Amino acid sequence: MKRLFIFAVLLTLSAVGLGACGGGAPSAGGNTPAPTGLTSDAAAVAQARGLTSDDIYAALKTYTPSGKTDPYIMIASGGQSGQVLVIGVPSMRILKEIAVFTPEPWQGYGFGGSGNDILAGGKVAGKDVLWGDTHHPGLSETNGVYDGQFAFINDKANARVAVIDLRDFSTKQILKNPNAINDHGGAFVTPNTEYVIEGPQYAAPIGDVYAPLDQYKEQYRGLITFWSFDRVKGRFDQSKSFQIELPPYWQDLCDAGKGPSYGWAFCNSFNTELATGGNNPSFEAGTTKNDTDYLHILNWKKAEEVIKAGKAKQVNGITLIDLKTAAAEGILFFSPEPKSPHGSDVTPGGEYIVVGGKLDPHVTIYSFQKIQDAIKAGGLKTDDYGVPVIPLDKAMEAQVELGLGPLHTVFDDKGYAYTSLFLDSAVARWTLGGPYASKHPEPGWKLVQKLPVQYNIGHITAVEGDTAEPGGQFVVALNKWSIDRFANIGPLMPQNFQLVDISKTGDQMKVLYDMPIGMAEPHYAQIIKAERLKPFQVYPQVGWNAETMSVDPNATLKEADAKVVRTGNKVEVFMTVIRSHYTPERVEVKKGDHVVWHLTSLERTPDATHGFGLSGYNINLSLEPGKTETIEFDATLPGTFTYYCTEFCSALHLEMLGYFLVQP
Amino acid sequence: MNRFLNLDPDVKVLLPDGSTHNLADYLLPSAFLMLAALILLISMFLPYWSMKMTAPQYPKGLVVNVYVNHLDGDMREIDELNHYLGMPPLDNGGQLERSISFVAIGVFGLLLIAGVFVHNQWAAIIALPVIGYPIVFIADLFYILYQYGHSIDPKSALGGAIRPFTPPILGVGKVGQFGTIANFEIGFYFVLASIGIVLIGLWFHRAAYKPLADARKRVRESKA
Secondary structure (H helix, E strand, O other): HHHHHHHHHHHHHHHHHHHEEEEEOOOOOOOOOOOOOOOOHHHHHHOOOOOOOHHHHHHHOOOOOOOOOEEEEEEEEOOOOOEEEEEEEEEOOHHHHOOOOEEEOOOOOOOOOOOHHHHOOOEEEOOOOOOEOOOOEEEEEOOOOOEEEEEEEEEEEOOOEEEEEEEEEEEEEEEEOOOOOOOOOOOEEEOOOOOOHHHEEOOOOOOOOOOOOHHHHHHHHHHHHHEEEEOOOOOOOHHHOOOEEOOOOOOOEEOOOOOOOOOOEEEEEOOOOOOOOOOOOOOHHHHHOOOOEEEEEEEEEEHHHHOOOOOOOOOEEEEOOHHHHHOOOOOOEEEEEOOHHHHOOOOOOOEEEEEOOOOEEEEEEEEEHHHHHHHHOOOOOEEEOOOOEHHHHEEEEEEEEEEOEEEEEEEEEEEEEEEEEEOOOOEEEEEEOOOHHHHHOOOOOOOOEEEEOOOOEEEEEOOOOOOOOOOOOOEEEEOOOOOOOOOOOOOOEOOOOEEEEEEEOOOOOEEEEEEEEEEOOOOEEEEHHHHHHHOOOOOOOOOEEEOOOEEEOOOOOOOHHEEEEEEEEEEEEEEEEEEOEEEOOOEEEOOOOEEEEEEEOOOOOOOOOOOEEEOOOOOEEOOOOOOEEEEEOOOOOEEEEEEEEEOOOOOHHHHHHHEEEEEE | HHHHHHHOOOOEEOOOOOOOOEEEHHHHHHHHHHHHHHHHHHHHOOOOOOEEEEOEEEEEEEEEEOOOEEEEEEEEHHHHHHHHHHOHHHHHOOOOHHEEEEEEHHHHHHHHHHHOOOOOOOHHHHHHHHHHHHHHHHHHHHHHHHHHOOOOOOOOOOOOOOOOOOOOOOOOEEEOOOOEEEEEHHHHHHHHHHHHHHHHHHHHHHHHHHEEEEHHHHHHHHHH
């Protein structure tokens, strides 16, 4: 009788689950009847594996049959790997790791080809820095909504930012911030991708110079950078970018205003104590002493006017507005925020800014309108650096008690907000008030549900959940610890990306799936609707240079044009690459010759990618269909070498090679 | 028929023997022959024949569409695969036929229109090239496919692995891991339609001009 009951429950649930998945095309193999319940086979599997009805619901929400693709794509930071991850949602399958700050052999990035040029843009004081600590990816936006064209990512370790072109999901530019040593509050995109905001983190004297720590208050500074982005070129334009000097308060995460708050940016901070560590006191104790730190409120439209009026200066090749000017010209305001806060997230309509308390159980919601009213009313007191401070009660709309360790907040399409609770290890769902109150059944500014997640959630992301039009459906909890969620593979454990179902209202959030991340510790991620992305399947023309995104003048468009040209001790190779041969198959030079080697893939078929690994010379390229790459090196090592295809391309893949001979 | 064409029934054609015929009797064959010529000319811009090659790693298949003067589709990839067999590029096939195709079809069309002005049995004779055209096309296609499938170079990478073949002109075949599906396409059906219209036109042509020839004959005989 009990078994019968379970079976009935399973039947009902699977029907519900399939209904919820509805809208997708029916599965292939047309002659199978419409699934209305579990077959006895499936019921037996469920019983043998001990699956509950919730498990079956989760499976039906996430399982993606072979040949079906995900409706959402998550662009996740790759943490210390220095890379960016591309993940399908809800299947939670890794699709690609995009090489950004770290050389990566599969993509041939940093092993001789154009990736070397891009990595060279990230040199620090003229030296290679071949890793990064990527934190917050930011997708390009049009009218506050992702447009699927570009992604930006910061490197906290070295204050660098990078541009990824989403036509081929590869990195096009790395820029070193000339005046900062590290950053954290990047990359945040303004509603029409006018700027990519790179907020600072640990204060330092501007321009990477020495200053003793007892000069902290006088010489150390925070620094926020607005990188101007040229959509046509797909590059940051440093000449149109600018920075604003800030007090050394350790500004943290930022967000760009939108709608009514368009033209503004908001960053939290957590060291208004000006702690300098050591024993007077330690940073842990020193930075957490005050009950409040400062929410930074920045008017970047005003900053543009001030620059036009000639009130900014050039520092190390970039426009900088100093602190005094920023405070005097109405570019920078503060408002207290409790306590050692984290996150600063603008609601979809741009009316409110949500700040997590971290060491305070509340999220504090600031009203942009009230902030504006307070600024207009005037009479604001200033902090030690002369920045006007708006009292909390003059700026605050509401506070909602969520639990311990509130950090980051994202939004859905039903007027709910989702905040990560680090200490509680939970996702809090709570209601927005004001214009959002009619979208959900509960009253505004109320906690609705706390869903335990496993474990120690840091960031949180939702489908287009930081845009003007959130998509709902799914949240992903980006958990720092996994402890017992996966098979033990030693002390360095994977992170846990946990997929959460938010499709139903009220307290019906459910954890659906655990995805291990076993290559680094990611921070933020964004989820975009897959239909917004229009990537190439193959490069648009044979001879395509993926760095310039145009046809390469050194491309060899026909096999008959392949050749080796010697001019003095310079040997230039024009090589074609197609299944399953290189042309030419023999290249012979003399020791000391300077070799310039252009390779062009003549392929036009999707996925017919070739590699080019040259033994002994630390060279490996990826040549996707149509791509042209150039390598350049001195043949310093005499001997017999082979170059061969490093990507299994065809039945005669092993036969795809050539000899590179260097006469002594 | 007069009412259908909305011609004035009082406008008549007077034959030498004094009998009259409706104007439409003479307009109709001309209209059909000109329509046939037009359809034939349009077919030049449409594919006549196609072959689709299917294999596991090509989920959408590889397609070649054959027009009278060019190919389109996935020739680049098919050539790429066929180089393993040392076969010439697909584009090399039927160069002569393709170079003269537009002129030849233009001449066929002119011959049909000439039938409008030739009022005896020769009208049928000069339409014969058009009627024979699809047969020539099929025979030539077969010849090109035969040549192509028998051009495997035994010294090429996989030349020893695949025997000479002729892919079927219609229906399914198999070459290596590829299935082939061959079909006639809309251009070819336009040609068949054109021929059908030619035949109808010739029938009306005979119906119109035979009485005229007979009338002349009668007049000649009565004078003699």
